[in-house]
Amino acid sequence: MYQFNFTPVFHNLPKLFTGALLTLAISSLAILLGFAVGVVCALLRTNGPKPLRALVSIYVEAVRNTPFLVQLFIVYFALPTVGIRLTAVEAGIVAMVANLGAYAAEIVRAGIDAVHRLQIEAGAALGMSRLQILRHVVLPPAIEAVYPSLTSQFILMMLASSLLSAISVGELTGVAQLLDSLTFRSFEIYFVVGVLYVLITLVMKAAFQAIGFASFKRWRRLGGANLVFAPLQRFRRLLTNGRSA
Amino acid sequence: MFGQFGWHALTLLLIAARWTVLLSALAFALGGLAGFAVALLRTAPSPVSRTLTAAYIEIVQGTPVLILLFVAYFGVALIGIDVPPLLAASIALTIFSSAYLGEIWRGAIDSIAQSQWEASESLGMTRWQQLRHIILPQAFRISLPPTVGFLVQLIKNTSVTSLISLVELTREGQLIANATFRPLPAFVAVALIYFVLCFPLSRFSQSLESRLHVGRQS
Amino acid sequence: MSVVRAESVSKRFGELTVLSDVSFDVPKGRVTVIIGRSGSGKSTMLRCINGLEEINGGNLEVLGHSLPLPPKALRALRVEVGMVFQSYNLFPHMTTEENVMIAPRIVKGAGRAEARQVAHRVLDQVGLGDKRDAMPEQLSGGQQQRVAIARSLAMQPQLMLFDEVTSALDPELTGEVLRVIGALAREGMTMVLVTHEMGFAKNVATEVLFMHNGRIWESGPPDTLFSSPRTPELQQFLNAGELRE
Numbered sequence: 001m002y003q004f005n006f007t008p009v010f011h012n013l014p015k016l017f018t019g020a021l022l023t024l025a026i027s028s029l030a031i032l033l034g035f036a037v038g039v040v041c042a043l044l045r046t047n048g049p050k051p052l053r054a055l056v057s058i059y060v061e062a063v064r065n066t067p068f069l070v071q072l073f074i075v076y077f078a079l080p081t082v083g084i085r086l087t088a089v090e091a092g093i094v095a096m097v098a099n100l101g102a103y104a105a106e107i108v109r110a111g112i113d114a115v116h117r118l119q120i121e122a123g124a125a126l127g128m129s130r131l132q133i134l135r136h137v138v139l140p141p142a143i144e145a146v147y148p149s150l151t152s153q154f155i156l157m158m159l160a161s162s163l164l165s166a167i168s169v170g171e172l173t174g175v176a177q178l179l180d181s182l183t184f185r186s187f188e189i190y191f192v193v194g195v196l197y198v199l200i201t202l203v204m205k206a207a208f209q210a211i212g213f214a215s216f217k218r219w220r221r222l223g224g225a226n227l228v229f230a231p232l233q234r235f236r237r238l239l240t241n242g243r244s245a
Numbered sequence: 246m247f248g249q250f251g252w253h254a255l256t257l258l259l260i261a262a263r264w265t266v267l268l269s270a271l272a273f274a275l276g277g278l279a280g281f282a283v284a285l286l287r288t289a290p291s292p293v294s295r296t297l298t299a300a301y302i303e304i305v306q307g308t309p310v311l312i313l314l315f316v317a318y319f320g321v322a323l324i325g326i327d328v329p330p331l332l333a334a335s336i337a338l339t340i341f342s343s344a345y346l347g348e349i350w351r352g353a354i355d356s357i358a359q360s361q362w363e364a365s366e367s368l369g370m371t372r373w374q375q376l377r378h379i380i381l382p383q384a385f386r387i388s389l390p391p392t393v394g395f396l397v398q399l400i401k402n403t404s405v406t407s408l409i410s411l412v413e414l415t416r417e418g419q420l421i422a423n424a425t426f427r428p429l430p431a432f433v434a435v436a437l438i439y440f441v442l443c444f445p446l447s448r449f450s451q452s453l454e455s456r457l458h459v460g461r462q463s
Numbered sequence: 464m465s466v467v468r469a470e471s472v473s474k475r476f477g478e479l480t481v482l483s484d485v486s487f488d489v490p491k492g493r494v495t496v497i498i499g500r501s502g503s504g505k506s507t508m509l510r511c512i513n514g515l516e517e518i519n520g521g522n523l524e525v526l527g528h529s530l531p532l533p534p535k536a537l538r539a540l541r542v543e544v545g546m547v548f549q550s551y552n553l554f555p556h557m558t559t560e561e562n563v564m565i566a567p568r569i570v571k572g573a574g575r576a577e578a579r580q581v582a583h584r585v586l587d588q589v590g591l592g593d594k595r596d597a598m599p600e601q602l603s604g605g606q607q608q609r610v611a612i613a614r615s616l617a618m619q620p621q622l623m624l625f626d627e628v629t630s631a632l633d634p635e636l637t638g639e640v641l642r643v644i645g646a647l648a649r650e651g652m653t654m655v656l657v658t659h660e661m662g663f664a665k666n667v668a669t670e671v672l673f674m675h676n677g678r679i680w681e682s683g684p685p686d687t688l689f690s691s692p693r694t695p696e697l698q699q700f701l702n703a704g705e706l707r708e
Contacts, residue, residue, distance in 0.1 A: 065443035067404035162309035201307035364552035368566035
């Protein structure tokens with residue numbers, strides 16, 4: 001019978017936390033840059049000249065219909081053959097930004113499309129320039145509308161960062177593989193790492209809630225404290241199944 | 246670029262792609278059955294059932310596929326047998342699918358208006374009768390676009406199984422890249438094959454989505 | 464025997480008391496109309512009669528059964544009590560005929576041929592015999608509501624409940640629905656209606672209950688109630704013009 005032994009795992013928690021920190025650092029950077037790329041692409045797709053629109057479409061479809069792992073391999077292993085040599089971490093971040101950018105572009109585009117034409121016309125009637133309209137009338141409600149999809153995608157990207165271990169980046173999964181080779185307590189290690197990822201996911205969800213609360217005035221005005229305690233509300237609703245009394 | 250690469254390599258890739266397709270279909274089918282149960286449990290009257298299922302979904306969705314894969318691989322190894330990568334991959338991807346499909350279908354069921362539940366309840370139907378005749382037929386239509394969309398996700402996620410040495414499309418690509426010292430054509434070819442598999446499905450999902458909204462003029 | 468007997472019924476939604484000390488009696492073959500402002504508790508009272516809401520205090524007897532009932536008994540009761548909703552709630556994925564046939568088939572176990580016969584009869588009764596194969600979205604609001612009435616009639620109930628069934632309809636369409644309900648009343652169906660249609664109440668109701676703040680504020684035959692309100696609240700309600708002539 002296999003003897004479960006979690007001690008080696010717990011002895012190495014500091015190493016795992018270091019890995020987790022790297023996961024968070026890389027993910028945060030990728031999220032910021034990927035979001036920026038996404039917004040720019042979404043704007044190009046909805047307001048840009050025809051050839052640029054087509055280019056963005058091709059980029060988005062290419063990324064969304066191929067696996068992230070393959071994209072990662074192309075950036076790290078294939079690009080050097082055309083002269084672009086990146087370190088593992090650099091390659092990881094580039095691949096993540098390219099991947100997230102495409103998804104964010106599509107999500108933000110849907111948000112932009114959802115902004116009613118009448119709003120834009122009102123802005124124009126007030127004498128706003130095209131850029132001002134985009135910045136003040138279109139983008140804020142667009143991003144607020146797609147915020148849940150967007151933050152879901154961000155979390156998916158953080159989870160995908162686990163694949164950076166395949167090119168020897170020392171993020172959480174990379175550390176796990178190292179510990180596996182040192183202690184051979186494979187199941188225990190990956191089980192604990194799984195739990196750590198779930199915790200990171202929960203922390204990120206809470207962080208995104210807080211950011212949304214800070215950024216969207218409507219949340220503050222309409223939801224008040226409710227939105228900060230949204231997870232608790234959801235739990236309550238779970239128990240009563242949304243039915244009254 | 247494809248000069249030395251040739252048809253031989255392409256053939257190898259296409260043969261390896263069999264496993265990609267097989268694994269996707271298997272995980273989709275088994276995960277679909279499990280996901281259906283998950284969706285029903287998630288919307289059941291019992292709060293225990295709902296909470297436990299919600300926790301299951303939250304945990305699986307909060308874990309990277311790679312970790313699910315390792316846990317399945319090393320978990321099965323605990324019972325002492327030599328684990329074929331295909332088995333571990335099937336288990337991991339089935340669990341993955343059950344959580345995501347369960348959540349998608351739960352969303353579809355929840356989107357059916359409370360009034361449909363009340364009308365059928367007022368006619369004296371049992372909960373099973375309500376689900377079978379009134380709720381699920383309507384939820385099915387709504388769930389089609391995201392379900393097809395998930396299939397695309399699943400096909401892409403099979404690439405992760407290359408990391409436990411399952412010789413599917415991505416792994417074959419790695420092997421060829423290493424053998425020919427030409428990673429660019431190798432991985433681009435791999436990407437193209439995935440694209441050919443996924444793009445039509447993505448398009449199909451989008452057309453289902455637009456047809457759904459045209460049909461729903463209230 | 465009373466079809467519905469309520470004694471000091473009370474109901475809370477959390478902290479909010481929606482019904483308090485409601486007592487009334489609906490004898491067989493009579494038509495009771497409940498009027499009142501929104502929030503007066505009238506719809507809630509109706510929904511308590513077929514068990515969609517549970518009472519918190521007092522006695523409520525429907526067809527001799529004391530509510531609340533366990534699930535199986537409640538379903539059996541619902542076969543005898545038909546309910547028609549403000550928003551018709553037809554099943555959108557079924558034709559008119561299928562909508563009417565489904566409950567007799569799966570709840571009462573009728574065979575397909577028998578259910579179809581009943582469906583044709585009740586659809587003729589509401590004047591929609593020629594719309595058997597139409598989908599709900601192809602019908603007007605008034606037609607959909609009449610199908611909803613037919614759907615309940617197909618179960619051959621002893622009591623029919625109508626919850627503001629014309630409130631969502633354009634004025635031109637209410638007439639056809641009220642005619643059907645009036646015909647049912649003349650045939651001796653016991654009914655409780657929540658409605659704003661004063662003219663209908665005057666012609667068809669045997670008793671009118673005016674509800675206010677969760678209580679029965681006034682009750683009596685329609686002529687006296689409408690022409691000589693005893694309380695200022697009813698006077699205000701009648702003056703406010705919420706009722707349609």
